[in-house]
Amino acid sequence: MMGRFKRENRSQARWIMGGVSKGRGIGKWRKPRRLEFGQTGARVCPSSPRQDAVPRFRWPGDAECASSTHTPAMSGCKLPMGLCPDMCPAAERARRERERRLHRLEVEPGGRGNAPRADPRRTVKEYSRPAAGKSRPPPSLLRPPPVLLATVRYLAGEVAGRGDVSCAEVASFVADRLRAVRLDLSLQGVDDADAATVLEAALATLLAVVARVRPEETRGAADPVLLQTQVQEGFGSLRRCYARGKAPHPRQAAFQGLFLLYNLGSVEALQEVLQLPAALRACPPLQTALAVDAAFREDNHARLFRLLRTLPYLQSCAVQEHIGYARRKALARLSRALSTPKGQTLPLDFIEHSLALDGLQEARDLCQAHGLTLDKDRVVFLRGQYSEEGLPPPGSYHILVGSKLQGHSLEDVVMAEEDNIHRPGSPA
Known part of the structure; x- marks a missing residue:
């Protein structure tokens, strides 16, 4: 007969996952012991499969810097301000309509399929890579x-919430149009405060639409590597804008925290955050992000999932792709500790609750x-019996991500100050 878990063995399982502290406080964040910085550099901790497949954090190359906010003083000349009043210049609308290169999200409703017409209220300027030797676009083609x-x-x-288009197609469209937004911004002499406001809203939108894409939807409709690259470029543009500012921006702590959560487990990202001013690091959004990163590194799965339950919506979107790997590590730890030749059992509802899964079926x-x-x-x-083959099964992430909107629209989350958005309660 297989051994049945008694009530006290639930406590044993919680202790295995790091939920019970023995002589070590977990209420406050501390610098991970596994991370050491010195003259010889940083010792790299194990990364998630996504980090192995795609560089999760890197400084952009020279070609990518073309899409970052530009400092007029560095160029030796004063950059013009844009004059285009529309989301897409009229010349581009006409050209793409003539060439039949309009996206279906940009055409007039009810238009004929063989001759789609551009809707000025829906057409958004697409990204066009700056070519060597090509002159700068005139102010009439740049949006202020x-x-x-x-x-x-x-x-x-x-666009982000369209139900008649797949999430992957929406993400691909939005990522391209936001890339064009960053490029327009970089070609103008924009004040850092105004630039940061635009870049923050653009990055928040991109994080949200990318988080809604399911792995099975990416075939053909969206390139997950390209989407990840666009998110990293968005962080690069925004953080360079922050670095040029003389004073912290109102949402800087929140977006620096988003940067760390998106790059969870990255030594380079943690080092960048630890080099920020102490006053900025003391802000609650960054303190929470540091606590999540510490729990992730230390394999304290009980604390990690308690913290993940409390994160606001954008922070949950940023950390979403690390959740599957964290669940796998927690299950592997339970298996190593509890497996016996005769077999011990654990209730599925314990797995469901401990790993913040959306129902017993996801636990199964x-x-x-x-x-x-x-x-x-x-x-x-x-x-x-325990084995790991391929990626962890994708979840719906309703508890840890989708439910966090709490009646707010994505536009509310993107455009509002971080402190005005609903926050769940503090972790136990």
């Missing part, structure tokens, strides 16, 4: 900061994907 901000608002409020899928046997509503830990 107020128009750029209105463009981001439109993408967040009217997770256990079965790792070779574990199920006995009704319990998972059986038999020695030698």
Whole structure:
């Protein structure tokens, strides 16, 4: 007979996941012991599979800097201000309509399929890579900061939530149009405060639409590597803008925290954050991000998932792609500690709650994907059964991400100050 878990063994499972501290406080964040900086550099901790496949944090190259905010003083000349009043210049609208290169999100409703017409209220300027030797676009083709901000608002409020188009197609469209927003911004002499406002809204929108893409949707409709690159470029542009400012921007702490959460487990990202001014690091959004990063590095899964439950919506979007890997590590730790030749069991609802899964079915899928046997509503830990093949099964992330909107629209989250957005309660 397989051994059944008694009530006290739930406490044992919680202790295995790091939920019970023995002589070590976990209420405050501390610098991870596994991370050491010195003259010889940083010692790299294990990264998630996504980090192995794609560089999660890197400084952009020279070609990528063309899409970052530009400092007029560095160029030796004064850059013009944009004069285009529309989301897409009329000349580009006419050209793309003539060449039949309009996206279906940009055409007039009810238009004929063989001759689509551009809707000026929906057409958004597409990204065009600056070519060597090509002259700068005239001010009439550049959108000033107020128009750029209105463009981001439109993408967040009217496009991001479209139900008649797949999330992958929406993300691909929005990422391209936001890249054009960053390029327009870089070609003008824009004040750092105005530039930061536009870049923050653009990055928040991009994080949200990318988080809504399911892995099975990316085939053909969107390139996940390109989307990740666009997010990293967005962080690079914004953080360079912050570095040029003389004083912290109102939402700087929140977006520096988003940077760390998106690059969770990256030594380079943590080092960048630890080099920020102490007053900025003391802000609650950054303190929370540092606590999440510490729990992730230290494999304190109980604290990690308690913290993940409390994150606001944007922070949850930023950390979403690390959740599957964290769940896998937690399940592997339980398997190593509890597996016996006869098999010990643990209730599936314990797995569901501890790993913040969306229902018992997700708990079953997770256990079965790792070779574990199920006995009704319990998972059986038999020695030698646990296995890891491929990526962890994708979840719906409703508890940890989707539910965090709490009645707000994405436009509210993108455009509002961070402190005005609903925050869940503090972790226990």
